[in-house]
Amino acid sequence: METKLDELKRIIQEVQEEINRLEQEHKKFEFEYKGDVYIVEKNFTAKAVGNSEDYLKHGRYRKTKESAEDALELNKRINRLHSAVEIIQGNNGGKCYIYSYKGEWTYSINDDECGYPNRVYMERDTAIKICKLLNSGELTL
Numbered sequence: 001m002e003t004k005l006d007e008l009k010r011i012i013q014e015v016q017e018e019i020n021r022l023e024q025e026h027k028k029f030e031f032e033y034k035g036d037v038y039i040v041e042k043n044f045t046a047k048a049v050g051n052s053e054d055y056l057k058h059g060r061y062r063k064t065k066e067s068a069e070d071a072l073e074l075n076k077r078i079n080r081l082h083s084a085v086e087i088i089q090g091n092n093g094g095k096c097y098i099y100s101y102k103g104e105w106t107y108s109i110n111d112d113e114c115g116y117p118n119r120v121y122m123e124r125d126t127a128i129k130i131c132k133l134l135n136s137g138e139l140t141l
Contacts, residue, residue: 077141084130084139085122094123098131105134
């Protein structure tokens with residue numbers, strides 16, 4: 001026969017197991033780099049540094065200089081595209097994004113309600129204008 005104390009201990013154990021399960025479900029992915037890593041500096045150069053939570057929080061860590069330089073180049077292109085979109089339409093946002101296919105810039109409409117982190121979304125008219133600027137060479141990314 002279970003005593004009141006045994007029943008409370010059992011309930012506490014069940015609650016603790018549920019807490020542990022929920023914590024595991026919601027555990028965030030943690031970056032863990034050991035030793036020197038490369039970061040992208042404010043002057044757009046890659047530099048070897050030790051570990052830093054601030055660099056990690058802002059996604060500036062890379063394991064090699066080449067990786068840091070690749071990330072820098074991608075970010076510069078995305079930032080230039082964001083700037084062009086903002087100049088043309090006043091803000092960022094919309095359902096269209098641009099891409100290069102066989103050397104020609106074109107656009108597509110994202111109807112699947114998914115957002116992709118490496119795409120800059122814009123209105124259709126803006127996408128058409130930016131593609132024209134890119135294809136004519138007036139704008140480069």
